[in-house]
Amino acid sequence: MDWYFGMKGHIGVDAGTGYVHSVTATAANVHDLDQVTHLVRPDDEVVYADAGYQGVEKRPVVAASEDLSGIEWRIAARKGALRAMPAQDRAIASTQAGVRGKVEHPFLIVKRDFGFTKTRYRGIAKNRNHLNMLFASANWLMRGRALPLTG
Incomplete structure (x- = not known):
């Protein structure tokens, strides 16, 4: 019998450059909050995260x-709470979403450009190593695209 074991990749991204600085992988049943200590760097002062990280400071x-x-934690509001906010607070939330969106770009590169949409489960360690290589390659690709063309 063939079993499917779900896996999640978690990354930390620098808000200024958009480069991935931390990669972890867990089983799908592990909560995102359990990985926060592996994704935040000691020199981080402000962290933007999606609604899955609510309550992280507690x-x-x-x-x-x-x-x-x-750290100053700027966690996204849940959709229901976002609809109930005044327009000014929604505008602030929208600006913060632009910063959080930088995390999604390396995932786009890994999935679209490298074709990594599904993986065989070979153990968390092997799959984490594969993700490390993919996100390192995504960093190189983003860097190459950012360089001006010469010649």
Whole structure:
């Protein structure tokens, strides 16, 4: 019998450059909040995250860490709460969504340009190594596209 085991890739992206700086992989049943300590760098001051990371500042691991507790967490509002916000707050949320959108671009490259839409489960470690290579290649591709053409 062939079993399918779901896997999720998590990345940390620099807001200024858009380059991936952290990659982790987990089983699909692991909550996103469990990976936050692996994705945030010690020198980060502000972190933008989607609604799946709500309540991150209350987690014991984050509250106990000197580096993580000093971070300003800008977490997206859930869709239902977003509709109920005043127009000015929705505009701020829209601006923050533009910053969070930088995380999606490397996933687009990995899926569209490299064709990595499905994977065989070969163990978390092997799949994580594969993701590391894919996102490192995505960084190189983004860098190459950003360079001006000479000649």
